[in-house]
Each structure stands twice: as structure tokens, then as C-alpha cells.
Amino acid sequence: MLKLFYLPDTASLAPHIILNRLGVAHELIQMGKDDGSLAGEDYLKINPNRRVPTLIDGDLVLFESAAICLHLADSDPDSGLMPPLGSAKRATAYKWLIFMTNSIQADMMLYFYKERFSKTAQGAEEVRDVAIERVSTFMSRLDDALSDGRPFLCGGQKTIVEDYLLMLGRWYVQMGQEEQLKSMAHLYALLCVLEDDHFVQQTYDGEGCQPLFRC
CATH class of the missing domain: 3.40.30.10 (Glutaredoxin)
Structure with a gap:
């Protein structure tokens, strides 16, 4: 098991x-x-x-x-959690997943663990502020990608990329950026769709997570 x-x-x-x-x-x-x-x-x-x-x-x-x-x-x-191996959609899934891990998630860690990246309290606050700016820029790029009307980042198929996105969307709200996220209309609408999912709700119930996205 x-x-x-x-x-x-x-x-x-x-x-x-x-x-x-x-x-x-x-x-x-x-x-x-x-x-x-x-x-x-x-x-x-x-x-x-x-x-x-x-x-x-x-x-x-x-x-x-x-x-x-x-x-x-x-x-x-x-x-169907990933597109077929060797396909363009598979490569697109890799692109977005690695963008989330290497850019968005990495800079979110600067926010949540700011004290690790500075030797002074003032420096830690500066790290936090820069992290918010950088993460917001990266999240807006996801919103821009969805502005062409695609239902999901890789096109018409929901993949593991969306489950990863939902996780990071929750963290962005926890960074105090809920209003900023709501201004990204395409991205916020997708997060609402993703959260209204049986398996997501099942997982939330198991972990004691509260829903964060309502359109």
C-alpha cells in the first residue's frame, strides 16, 4: 500500500x-x-x-x-491526469508545472520563511515584500495564459497541473493576496472550478481545509 x-x-x-x-x-x-x-x-x-x-x-x-x-x-x-507522453500538451504540462515549482513556489517560500533569507528583521521584511511582488507577477502570467478562453492551462483537459495550481492558489491567499487574486479574473474563475470538485472536497475534509474560492 x-x-x-x-x-x-x-x-x-x-x-x-x-x-x-x-x-x-x-x-x-x-x-x-x-x-x-x-x-x-x-x-x-x-x-x-x-x-x-x-x-x-x-x-x-x-x-x-x-x-x-x-x-x-x-x-x-x-x-488522463497527464496528456500522452511525447505530445505537445504533455510538454505544456511540464512547462507549467516546472514554472510553478521553480518560480511561484520558490518565491512563496521567501515569503513564508523570510527570516531564513536575511540576518536582520528589516531585511526579512524587505524579502517578504519582494516575494509578494514577484509571486504576484508570476500569478498574473497564469491569468494571461487563461485569457484566451482555454478551460485549463494545458487546454481542454484537467491534469495534475491544476491540482498543483489549486495548492499554490491557497498559499497566495494565505499571503494576504486574496483581493489581488480576485482581480485576476480568469485565474480566479479557474480556482473556483477546481475547488468545486468531489475529490478536492474529499481531500479538504480529510485534512480539515476550508474552501477559499467562491465565484
Whole structure:
């Protein structure tokens, strides 16, 4: 049975949604931010980065949320969670997923962990302000991409990219940018559609997450 080590409403949210979409048997193992479990000897053996998520699939151990999402989609090619291998839509999915991880998510970490990137309190606040500006610019690029009327980022098919987007959309609201996000009409409308989904609601219920998007 697959095992997902997670924390509610963190980078494990997208893999958790995808596990529910696939309907595969899995065990959820909740970690704690303050109880030392992320730094425990047993956990460090499978994820030395002291983060979630971690997925155990037989002898395979994976960390990094995007890698887990891709593996789960590839484990069931008929699920439609990724476009066909070698197709232009598959390449587009890679583009947006890597943009989210390398640009949006990376700069969100500057906001949430600003103290790690400056030796002074003033510097940390400057890091936070720059992070907001950069993330807002990147989110607007997603809105621009959707302005051509496509229902999803890769075209007419919802993929793991959208589950990842929903996770980051929640974090953007948690950065205090809800009104800014609402001004991105195409992106906000998509987030509303994504949240109104049985498997998303199932995952929210399991993690105790509150819906954030209502159009």
C-alpha cells in the first residue's frame, strides 16, 4: 500500500488530491510541525530534507511534491491526469508545472520563511515584500495564459497541473493576496472550478481545509 507522509494544507495537498482521484489504496501518515517528527531518525532516513510530502511506493521513496504528482499520474496512464507522453500538451504540462515549482513556489517560500533569507528583521521584511511582488507577477502570467478562453492551462483537459495550481492558489491567499487574486479574473474563475470538485472536497475534509474560492 502507498504511504503519504503529509501535513495539512502544505505541499502534500496536491499529491493527496491525486491519490484520491486515482482511487488507489493508501495510508496517510500525518507529521507535526512542532513535535519533532520531521526531524525524527526514522523520517530522516526517507527524507533528509525534513519536509513533506514523502511517498513510499513499495521500494520506491519519493520526496518533492511535483515529482510525486508526476509519478502518480504516470502510474496510471489511462487516468488522463497527464496528456500522452511525447505530445505537445504533455510538454505544456511540464512547462507549467516546472514554472510553478521553480518560480511561484520558490518565491512563496521567501515569503513564508523570510527570516531564513536575511540576518536582520528589516531585511526579512524587505524579502517578504519582494516575494509578494514577484509571486504576484508570476500569478498574473497564469491569468494571461487563461485569457484566451482555454478551460485549463494545458487546454481542454484537467491534469495534475491544476491540482498543483489549486495548492499554490491557497498559499497566495494565505499571503494576504486574496483581493489581488480576485482581480485576476480568469485565474480566479479557474480556482473556483477546481475547488468545486468531489475529490478536492474529499481531500479538504480529510485534512480539515476550508474552501477559499467562491465565484
